[in-house]
Amino acid sequence: MARDVVKIRIKRYNPESKKIWWQEYDVPIIEGMTVLDALLYIKENIDSTLAIRYSCRMGICGSCGMLINGVPRLACYTQIGMLGTKTIVIEPLPNFPVIRDLATDFTLFFEKHRIVKPYLIRRDKYEQENPVREYRMLPEELDEIKQFVYCIYCGLCYSACPITGVDREYLGPQALMYAYRFIIDVRDEGFVERLNIVDDTHGCHRCHLALSCSSVCPKGVDPGYAIQMLRKMLLHRNLGKLKIRTRGSPVVEPLKHTPKYAKKPPQPTIENPQWENSI
Amino acid sequence: MFRESLWSLIQYLTAALLLVVLGIHILTHIPPFVETYHEGLSLESVRTNYRELGWVLLILLYVALFHGLNGIRGLAHEIIRNTRMLTIVNTALVLLFIILAAYGTYTIMKWA
Numbered sequence: 001m002a003r004d005v006v007k008i009r010i011k012r013y014n015p016e017s018k019k020i021w022w023q024e025y026d027v028p029i030i031e032g033m034t035v036l037d038a039l040l041y042i043k044e045n046i047d048s049t050l051a052i053r054y055s056c057r058m059g060i061c062g063s064c065g066m067l068i069n070g071v072p073r074l075a076c077y078t079q080i081g082m083l084g085t086k087t088i089v090i091e092p093l094p095n096f097p098v099i100r101d102l103a104t105d106f107t108l109f110f111e112k113h114r115i116v117k118p119y120l121i122r123r124d125k126y127e128q129e130n131p132v133r134e135y136r137m138l139p140e141e142l143d144e145i146k147q148f149v150y151c152i153y154c155g156l157c158y159s160a161c162p163i164t165g166v167d168r169e170y171l172g173p174q175a176l177m178y179a180y181r182f183i184i185d186v187r188d189e190g191f192v193e194r195l196n197i198v199d200d201t202h203g204c205h206r207c208h209l210a211l212s213c214s215s216v217c218p219k220g221v222d223p224g225y226a227i228q229m230l231r232k233m234l235l236h237r238n239l240g241k242l243k244i245r246t247r248g249s250p251v252v253e254p255l256k257h258t259p260k261y262a263k264k265p266p267q268p269t270i271e272n273p274q275w276e277n278s279i
Numbered sequence: 280m281f282r283e284s285l286w287s288l289i290q291y292l293t294a295a296l297l298l299v300v301l302g303i304h305i306l307t308h309i310p311p312f313v314e315t316y317h318e319g320l321s322l323e324s325v326r327t328n329y330r331e332l333g334w335v336l337l338i339l340l341y342v343a344l345f346h347g348l349n350g351i352r353g354l355a356h357e358i359i360r361n362t363r364m365l366t367i368v369n370t371a372l373v374l375l376f377i378i379l380a381a382y383g384t385y386t387i388m389k390w391a
Binding site for chain 1: 282283284285286287288291353360
């Protein structure tokens with residue numbers, strides 16, 4: 001019995017010869033087959049020179065982002081049947097330098113991610129470097145940052161952003177979203193630093209609210225919302241109305257409602273005399 | 280100079296102010312404040328406006344100029360990657376503001 005065949009049209013690039021060309025492959029499809037499956041079929045059976053990046057094959061690692069039929073998507077998350085076309089056009093992610101074929105360079109993307117200091121900042125630098133206990137957080141406070149924590153650094157939002165396309169220094173939706181994620185995290189005390197970082201010429205005020213970042217995110221994260229909230233925070237800061245909740249100190253004793261059957265939390269491994277005075 | 284959020288705040292405030300002064304400016308050119316649309320554009324009517332509402336027109340001049348040129352500044356920051364070119368454009372915009380504001384002020388004062 002003849003199997004259905006789909007035509008895969010790929011934009012290829014050879015860095016040695018600097019040549020760009022389109023190449024077409026016929027791939028037999030089965031139900032539930034993803035674009036990544038088709039690319040792996042090509043690589044194993046038709047053309048082993050095709051360069052792609054992938055890892056988990058289940059939408060967790062964020063490695064296989066590419067432009068599929070004109071929309072940035074994860075190849076492992078996109079089923080061929082879902083696209084509804086007999087020809088599938090695949091290109092490398094826009095706004096990223098191409099290394100070879102569909103593999104793109106994420107160096108600048110991660111540099112921008114690092115600029116916003118994507119980690120908990122504490123005023124007490126000793127405590128920051130020598131943490132001994134967890135920081136307390138209410139479930140509803142976790143809910144506020146939860147959607148942003150789901151980010152898998154796939155770069156789809158970055159590639160969909162029209163501003164990133166024209167302004168190379170623009171921090172981009174992912175980095176700005178992460179700045180917001182830590183600013184509203186009650187365990188974090190570095191909001192002044194981060195607000196100053198995003199209040200740059202190429203920070204959150206460059207956003208034109210196209211919201212293509214939010215529409216392409218495979219994890220349902222809404223960077224557009226985060227960027228607007230950053231702008232709101234900065235406006236409130238200029239008007240002297242900014243309020244940020246933070247926790248003053250780490251957990252010093254087990255939570256009141258810890259069930260009796262729960263194990264005792266580990267004891268501090270490093271003693272900090274400053275905490276003793278503050279308790 | 281300013282942080283970007285302060286530029287934005289000024290942009291919002293000038294937009295709000297523009298709505299008021301531009302509203303007044305348009306009202307002075309349409310019936311019933313003038314008898315006909317044509318009369319609203321006559322030299323005499325314009326000179327009367329300069330005389331009686333000169334301060335509104337001066338505010339409109341400065342606010343509209345700032346708002347428009349600041350918008351161009353924002354666009355320049357997005358599309359110009361060369362820092363030196365950006366400085367040239369920013370300086371040109373400041374000079375343009377000064378020249379146009381001075382010329383507009385002179386015109387309103389002269390005809391008032």
